[in-house]
Amino acid sequence: MLMISPRMASGMQEKQYTPSLLSFFIYNPKFGPREGEEEKKILFYHPIEIEKNEKIRNVGLCEAIVQFTRTFCPTKPAKSLHTQKNRQFFHEPEENYWMVMVVRNPMVEKPNKDGKPPTVEYQEEEIIDSVYGSVLQQCYSMYKLFNGTFSRAFEAGGVELLTQKLEKFFYRYLQTLHLQSCDLLDVFGGISFFPLDKMTYLKIQSFVNRVEESLSLVKYTAFLYNDQLIWSGLEQDDMRILYKYLTTSLFPRHTEPELAGRDSPLRPEVAGNLLHYGRFLTGPANLKDPDAKFRFPRIYVNTEDSYEELHLIVYKAMSAAVCFMVNVAVDLNREFCEQLDSLVGPQLTLLASDICEQYNINRRTSGPEKEPQFKFIYFNHMNLAEKSTIHMRKTASVSLTSVHSDLMKILGDINCDFARVDEDEEIIVKAMTDYWVVGKKSDQRELYVILNQKNANLIEVNEEVKRLCATQFNNIFFLD
Amino acid sequence: MHRSDNRGSWEFQPEDTLIEKTGKFPSSLAQANLNGQKKAGSAVDVPSLAYRNEDIMSESWRQHRKHVFVLSEAGKPIYSRYGNEEALASTMGVMMALVSFVQAGGNMIRSIFSDEHTVVFLQKGPLVFVSVSATRQSEQQLRSELLHVYHQIVSMLTQASINRIFERRKNFDLRRLLFGSEKVLDGLLDVMDSDPSFMLSAVQCLPLPSSSRDTLSHILQKAVTPNLVFSFLIANNRLVSVVQEKTVLEDARLKPSDLHLLFNLIRASSAFQAGEIWTPICLPLFNHDCYFYAYVAYLDPPECTVCLVLLSTDKEAFYALAECKRKIEEAFASQNALQWVTNTPLYYVGDIGVANLKHFLYKPSKVLDHHRQLPQFTCPEMEVAYRSQEERIHLLDLYRNMHNRIHSTSRPLKLIYHSAGKETLLAWVTSKFEMFACFTPLITKKSAISELTKLLRWIKKEEERLFICQLPKYSSAPQPGRSSTDRGRSDRPDTSDTGLLSLL
Numbered sequence: 002m003l004m005i006s007p008r009m010a011s012g013m014q015e016k017q018y019t020p021s022l023l024s025f026f027i028y029n030p031k032f033g034p035r036e037g038e039e040e041k042k043i044l045f046y047h048p049i050e051i052e053k054n055e056k057i058r059n060v061g062l063c064e065a066i067v068q069f070t071r072t073f074c075p076t077k078p079a080k081s082l083h084t085q086k087n088r089q090f091f092h093e094p095e096e097n098y099w100m101v102m103v104v105r106n107p108m109v110e111k112p113n114k115d116g117k118p119p120t121v122e123y124q125e126e127e128i129i130d131s132v133y134g135s136v137l138q139q140c141y142s143m144y145k146l147f148n149g150t151f152s153r154a155f156e157a158g159g160v161e162l163l164t165q166k167l168e169k170f171f172y173r174y175l176q177t178l179h180l181q182s183c184d185l186l187d188v189f190g191g192i193s194f195f196p197l198d199k200m201t202y203l204k205i206q207s208f209v210n211r212v213e214e215s216l217s218l219v220k221y222t223a224f225l226y227n228d229q230l231i232w233s234g235l236e237q238d239d240m241r242i243l244y245k246y247l248t249t250s251l252f253p254r255h256t257e258p259e260l261a262g263r264d265s266p267l268r269p270e271v272a273g274n275l276l277h278y279g280r281f282l283t284g285p286a287n288l289k290d291p292d293a294k295f296r297f298p299r300i301y302v303n304t305e306d307s308y309e310e311l312h313l314i315v316y317k318a319m320s321a322a323v324c325f326m327v328n329v330a331v332d333l334n335r336e337f338c339e340q341l342d343s344l345v346g347p348q349l350t351l352l353a354s355d356i357c358e359q360y361n362i363n364r365r366t367s368g369p370e371k372e373p374q375f376k377f378i379y380f381n382h383m384n385l386a387e388k389s390t391i392h393m394r395k396t397a398s399v400s401l402t403s404v405h406s407d408l409m410k411i412l413g414d415i416n417c418d419f420a421r422v423d424e425d426e427e428i429i430v431k432a433m434t435d436y437w438v439v440g441k442k443s444d445q446r447e448l449y450v451i452l453n454q455k456n457a458n459l460i461e462v463n464e465e466v467k468r469l470c471a472t473q474f475n476n477i478f479f480l481d
Numbered sequence: 482m483h484r485s486d487n488r489g490s491w492e493f494q495p496e497d498t499l500i501e502k503t504g505k506f507p508s509s510l511a512q513a514n515l516n517g518q519k520k521a522g523s524a525v526d527v528p529s530l531a532y533r534n535e536d537i538m539s540e541s542w543r544q545h546r547k548h549v550f551v552l553s554e555a556g557k558p559i560y561s562r563y564g565n566e567e568a569l570a571s572t573m574g575v576m577m578a579l580v581s582f583v584q585a586g587g588n589m590i591r592s593i594f595s596d597e598h599t600v601v602f603l604q605k606g607p608l609v610f611v612s613v614s615a616t617r618q619s620e621q622q623l624r625s626e627l628l629h630v631y632h633q634i635v636s637m638l639t640q641a642s643i644n645r646i647f648e649r650r651k652n653f654d655l656r657r658l659l660f661g662s663e664k665v666l667d668g669l670l671d672v673m674d675s676d677p678s679f680m681l682s683a684v685q686c687l688p689l690p691s692s693s694r695d696t697l698s699h700i701l702q703k704a705v706t707p708n709l710v711f712s713f714l715i716a717n718n719r720l721v722s723v724v725q726e727k728t729v730l731e732d733a734r735l736k737p738s739d740l741h742l743l744f745n746l747i748r749a750s751s752a753f754q755a756g757e758i759w760t761p762i763c764l765p766l767f768n769h770d771c772y773f774y775a776y777v778a779y780l781d782p783p784e785c786t787v788c789l790v791l792l793s794t795d796k797e798a799f800y801a802l803a804e805c806k807r808k809i810e811e812a813f814a815s816q817n818a819l820q821w822v823t824n825t826p827l828y829y830v831g832d833i834g835v836a837n838l839k840h841f842l843y844k845p846s847k848v849l850d851h852h853r854q855l856p857q858f859t860c861p862e863m864e865v866a867y868r869s870q871e872e873r874i875h876l877l878d879l880y881r882n883m884h885n886r887i888h889s890t891s892r893p894l895k896l897i898y899h900s901a902g903k904e905t906l907l908a909w910v911t912s913k914f915e916m917f918a919c920f921t922p923l924i925t926k927k928s929a930i931s932e933l934t935k936l937l938r939w940i941k942k943e944e945e946r947l948f949i950c951q952l953p954k955y956s957s958a959p960q961p962g963r964s965s966t967d968r969g970r971s972d973r974p975d976t977s978d979t980g981l982l983s984l985l
Binding site for chain 2 (some may be wrong): 058062065066068069070072073074077078079080081082083084085086087124125126127130407410411414418421422424425426427428429430431432433435458459460463
């Protein structure tokens with residue numbers, strides 16, 4: 002992506018290019034072990050226009066690098082390759098299946114006089130490995146959520162089926178990657194939880210129990226409000242990737258029409274059912290139309306042990322959304338959907354307005370917003386709970402941060418330093434711009450605070466953060 | 482107050498040879514001793530020689546903290562820190578293939594990262610340097626270490642001759658010229674691990690009252706001869722005094738990196754222990770294409786802790802320089818000056834009166850002239866907690882990590898305060914200085930600030946003793962007989978005088 006930053010005189014502009022995807026490929030060396038068979042190793046390659054021999058060479062380089070690093074540590078081979086112009090990230094999600102993502106380094110193009118081509122300067126220190134490494138891992142998780150594992154696909158239909166699935170998924174998914182705005186939150190891959198009082202939480206729990214009892218076909222349920230999770234019956238790793246899919250793909254697709262004006266053609270067909278506001282986000286868009294065909298997306302969970310393939314039903318009423326997961330063996334017909342609609346619709350509508358009311362009461366009693374003045378990011382490794390007052394409107398396309406990207410990179414650096422040891426630590430830095438950044442790690446939780454207090458000293462900064470911890474985090478962090 | 486007990490704090494002793502990450506003490510190596518006697522103050526070559534034949538297939542070879550490989554562009558092995566480089570020929574071939582492959586795409590390979598290791602590549606002319614490190618040092622620091630290895634090779638051969646050799650014959654085996662010099666590179670790699678001078682790009686001086694230092698410098702200043710460019714007085718790896726030719730001083734051409742390489746070369750060659758030594762040496766940052774001729778002699782045999790090094794551009798100057806040394810010795814003897822050097826107290830953190838401070842590094846910025854001309858730093862002797870080689874390296878690793886963050890090219894910082902399990906660390910860069918400090922782990926921020934303030938006050942008070950505050954030049958121009966108009970240029974090493982080069 003190109004960002005123009007105008008500089009001084011003579012209309013000469015320095016152009017700043019952000020990191021971008023150069024190529025992405027998946028290979029398995031076992032599929033083409035002999036000379037002359039190299040092409041067989043390649044299961045997916047983007048961009049597709051690249052000449053065959055070059056693809057083979059690039060894959061060969063990756064194999065050589067992995068092999069070389071195995072000389073020194075057989076069990077922990079290469080994770081990334083740094084070159085002047087780009088970075089390559091390696092991930093082996095299943096034995097012998099390798100995924101490689103090549104990201105072009107950010108660069109600055111400086112114009113030259115006299116019609117000479119502009120000088121390109123690569124900025125080699127900008128990209129943080131842990132961030133993009135996590136993005137690559139997430140590519141696999143997302144693929145696996147909708148397609149199951151590579152090995153199962155290979156078992157079911159050989160290389161042909163596998164390559165077909167990879168092509169179909171990644172061709173679209175890669176277009177949704179926005180590498181210029183990846184940051185620390187990608188490392189966490191966390192879930193934003195909706196803050197609730199005990200009463201309302203119990204109401205939701207009993208709602209889920211009731212529905213699961215009545216619709217015995219439902220295996221797992223997840224309950225969200227306002228793009229935030231309240232309850233989930235899924236394993237953590239499955240929920241975190243499903244959450245990402247819901248909040249960055251499914252929900253945004255459906256909110257835009259909702260926000261459209263009354264007479265806009267985008268407005269969804271309100272089924273004319275005045276009893277409730279519930280509707281399907283996956284499956285039948287309009288229950289009233291008997292001829293409309295529909296199907297539910299399939300997801301794969303618990304791939305390490307029970308390996309389950311499920312229908313994903315997402316049903317929404319106002320700001321509350323419920324996911325019901327049913328075994329694929331079951332045929333979800335119109336009858337079932339109508340049953341679900343009449344059972345869940347009214348209850349969910351009621352629940353949604355209850356939550357809304359309770360939420361407003363809580364906000365009023367907790368007093369004026371103390372939060373906004375603190376820019377922080379919090380993550381709990383145990384339950385994957387994540388909270389950021391720095392990111393705004395994280396959608397499929399862009400997550401805007403209210404702080405300079407250099408500060409976000411400093412957070413990334415501190416996170417890397419934390420990852421080196423298992424102990425509780427605290428790192429406080431003062432940046433060149435006189436912003437203070439405080440990182441605290443305690444007992445599986447991480448907190449990052451950015452303070453714009455140019456004339457503060459270390460002690461004052463410490464006091465500020467202590468206040469934040471006391472009000473927001475109930476003294477989870479104990480360091481002085 | 483503690484007497485300097487014949488050991489520089491950054492030297493490692495024959496007894497505490499490297500304890501690897503595996504914790505295995507190479508006991509079989511500790512017994513062997515080439516010369517049959519232990520010499521204090523010398524780098525240990527013996528263990529390195531034993532590593533020459535280490536089995537490269539073994540687990541222990543893989544587990545070394547840091548491998549360094551040097552090869553030619555043709556993929557020919559030149560040096561390996563551990564293991565026989567010939568046995569590593571195919572591994573080196575792979576490294577070269579990786580470099581070439583990326584180059585063929587109009588790109589340059591920089592590094593490879595895995596969970597346990599960082600592999601860093603550096604190409605300088607026809608030579609390729611690769612570091613495989615389990616230390617988690619940053620890419621930039623590992624690359625700068627490789628650059629030092631390159632410069633050490635240049636200090637022995639000069640860049641011009643290296644380039645010319647490979648231009649004529651791409652397949653040349655540089656080991657023929659470096660035979661016997663492996664221990665110089667081994668010594669360099671060992672000292673870089675545990676000596677902060679490299680990280681700080683600065684020189685550590687021997688603390689000495691300025692009056693004493695001035696007297697010593699004065700004696701060196703007067704011992705001149707034509708073509709003499711540098712006179713160094715070194716004690717236990719610390720600089721006592723340096724006198725320079727006038728324009729060299731004014732142009733600040735003496736770089737700490739060159740000095741480190743010079744010290745290493747002297748230290749690593751056990752031949753330098755006895756009598757006088759006369760050897761060519763190139764200072765790569767000063768001029769990478771020609772040799773100086775170094776006269777080296779210890780002024781206090783048999784302890785051999787105080788070393789005089791005179792660098793001249795004239796390869797016939799041996800007797801003239803020997804005469805300079807005699808004059809210096811005489812002048813020292815008349816004032817018993819050598820005692821000042823050997824008896825000067827080094828300082829410990831305890832001497833400063835800051836209870837929770839365990840160690841620090843302090844480097845003044847280049848604002849003052851003498852620091853611009855010769856970047857210096859000071860640090861206390863190691864306390865009990867950091868006496869062993871392994872602990873020293875661990876502390877230095879902590880400093881290195883902060884140094885890397887605070888001097889990041891992309892997002893530099895002004896201050897880092899890091900509270901961790903075993904220590905609390907501080908790194909601070911201001912316009913006047915940069916410093917790194919290590920405190921006990923449970924210190925409060927208030928105490929840390931107050932101790933830091935005390936420390937800075939102490940340093941200010943002791944400034945004249947801790948640093949060389951005046952860099953002297955020779956008393957009379959060392960070039961009688963040359964016209965004054967020539968002086969500017971003729972004081973530089975003569976580029977046509979290539980000495981060893983003419984033999985190639």
